[in-house]
Amino acid sequence: MSAYTLVLQAPALSDTDVAALAELSGAAEVVRRSANVARLANADPARRDAVAAYCDAAGIDAAFVPAGKRFSDYGLIVSDMDSTLITIECIDEIADMQGLKDQVAAITERSMRGELDFVASLIERVALLKGLPEEALSRVYAERIELTPGAAELLAACKQHGVRFQLVSGGFTFFTEKLKAELGLDYAFANTLEVEDGRLTGRVLGDIVDAAAKARLLRETRDALGLKPEQVIAIGDGANDLLMLAEAGLGVAYKAKPVVRKQADVAINHGGLDAVLGLFA
16 A cells, blocks of 8 residues: 655644644654645545545645655646636636626636536637727736746746646636746647737637646647656646546646535645645655
8 A cells, every 4th residue: 555645734834733633644753844834644545534624624735645756756737827827817807808807707607616618608708808909918917917826936846847837728828828938838728819900809719728628738748748647747726627637647726616626636725836846745
């Protein structure tokens, strides 16, 4: 049987909580990495549900990870963009320029929760953007896009350890290409908004990047790099990320919808994206 380490992360991780979780998980040894991180060696993954219940109540991120796994063991991270690498949903902010944010955001939320078909919902939302000047996209990028806390640290670690970073989004190339250039990302894939005479037509060009496409793009890049599935980390927050997360050796739900948290290998609910780094020895 493989040995597991229970990794605990929280903005303020108390000794009382660490001790209680060590007992609850049957861990053999506790190592405090910092005030925010503790590693509990030889924890019993069969006690995952009890640990999760305690941590949910205490505001602690908990993950059972194979003992001895290092970040440098991976070769590729594949990440969603909206509400994952960045803090916003771009389509909602574009819609705000049309005075339709509430209407579009409600559809986005239902789609990300898995309650609506992603492709149909995207077509519906993009249609509402018809007639908007293309310059509105530049305003959204300049005024509203912010990196998720911890994203810069995660990207720096990728560069340090030679881990490739691929952005795969059901959003739009206008934003993914700018982020790719600004952040030095290795790959970026998304949907292309059709523009005529400087205005959005309300249509998407070509095939839509949906859940199946995200998983396929992960596999294609993984295979091109000669990596095994266990050398890939995928990160996402919405239902359209589930197939992608399932393809990876480690699927991470980042401040995700309930359906995603339930199915992912690891859920980060309280920390930043740099909590991915805290998972490893």
